[in-house]
Amino acid sequence: MEVPFLKMHGLGNDYVYLDLIGHPELADLGDYGALSRAISDRHRGVGGDGIILIARGDRQHDLSMRIFNADGSEGEMCGNGIRCLMRYAAARGYAPRRQRVRTRAGTIEGEVGEDGLVLVDMGEPKFARTEIGFLGSGEMRDAPYAFGGAELHLTAVSMGNPHVVSFWPAGEDLTARALSLGPLLERAEFAPQRTNAEFVAVLAPDRLRMEVWERGSGRTQACGTGACASLVAAALTGRSARAATLELAGGALSIAWREDGHVTMRGPATLSFHGSLQWPPREDDTAW
Numbered sequence: 001m002e003v004p005f006l007k008m009h010g011l012g013n014d015y016v017y018l019d020l021i022g023h024p025e026l027a028d029l030g031d032y033g034a035l036s037r038a039i040s041d042r043h044r045g046v047g048g049d050g051i052i053l054i055a056r057g058d059r060q061h062d063l064s065m066r067i068f069n070a071d072g073s074e075g076e077m078c079g080n081g082i083r084c085l086m087r088y089a090a091a092r093g094y095a096p097r098r099q100r101v102r103t104r105a106g107t108i109e110g111e112v113g114e115d116g117l118v119l120v121d122m123g124e125p126k127f128a129r130t131e132i133g134f135l136g137s138g139e140m141r142d143a144p145y146a147f148g149g150a151e152l153h154l155t156a157v158s159m160g161n162p163h164v165v166s167f168w169p170a171g172e173d174l175t176a177r178a179l180s181l182g183p184l185l186e187r188a189e190f191a192p193q194r195t196n197a198e199f200v201a202v203l204a205p206d207r208l209r210m211e212v213w214e215r216g217s218g219r220t221q222a223c224g225t226g227a228c229a230s231l232v233a234a235a236l237t238g239r240s241a242r243a244a245t246l247e248l249a250g251g252a253l254s255i256a257w258r259e260d261g262h263v264t265m266r267g268p269a270t271l272s273f274h275g276s277l278q279w280p281p282r283e284d285d286t287a288w
Contacts (some may be wrong), residue, residue: 006272009272010081010222013224016052019092022045032066039071050216052065052084062101063102070143073216082207087269122225122228122265123269124156132162141208145188147188152181154166174209178211194214195215199211200234202240206243242258
């Protein structure tokens with residue numbers, strides 16, 4: 001089958017999107033995990049951090065979204081990914097500028113601004129280990145753990161998916177920390193379903209710098225849920241204000257933890273290109 005797709009990214013956190021509304025035949029592709037592994041390969045495929053399916057919603061939702069990571073596993077939510085989905089859906093007329101999207105993490109609401117930036121209400125964070133999917137009871141707040149020869153103090157937050165946040169001095173090489181410690185934290189014993197890991201430096205009460213190791217995708221240019229979890233963890237432990245700019249490798253996001261408990265994220269969504277591919281891939285001369 002010839003499969004049309006879009007490549008979009010939020011601050012370099014890039015996904016291949018399949019529009020099941022405009023192309024309902026794509027609902028019959030079968031194993032989306034295998035498709036995601038093939039497409040996400042940056043040397044032999046399109047390249048990306050995974051694939052996202054755009055589908056119609058129901059009576060309570062304008063749209064629905066599914067995300068598959070680069071390793072083929074299905075995720076609950078993607079903050080950068082949902083901004084792109086919302087902007088595309090508004091541009092195509094699939095949904096109004098204010099939208100409700102059904103995800104595995106629940107209902108996510110957002111609005112596409114006239115400037116192209118998308119404001120998303122990411123809901124309320126959760127802190128209990130049992131709600132995050134971690135072993136043990138209670139919360140994990142600046143809890144000491146040893147990984148890779150380093151003593152980390154981890155704060156666990158769920159933004160519909162699991163995160164552990166560690167804080168570092170402003171001059172620390174966060175990229176090196178993410179690459180060396182991220183794989184260990186992703187598969188930590190307390191996280192049987194694996195976890196995302198954020199490495200954060202507080203530059204000012206309203207400015208944080210962050211690197212991320214994403215569950216199923218590795219180090220990425222940005223992570224919307226990770227930025228939200230990082231701001232919440234910083235505010236929760238008294239390191240920052242409840243609103244801040246998060247500087248990521250791919251750019252900046254504005255994050256706020258409102259007084260009503262909800263976390264909002266505002267940032268760009270960018271269309272890279274349209275294309276098509278053959279699935280399953282052909283290995284004979286007909287591919288040429």
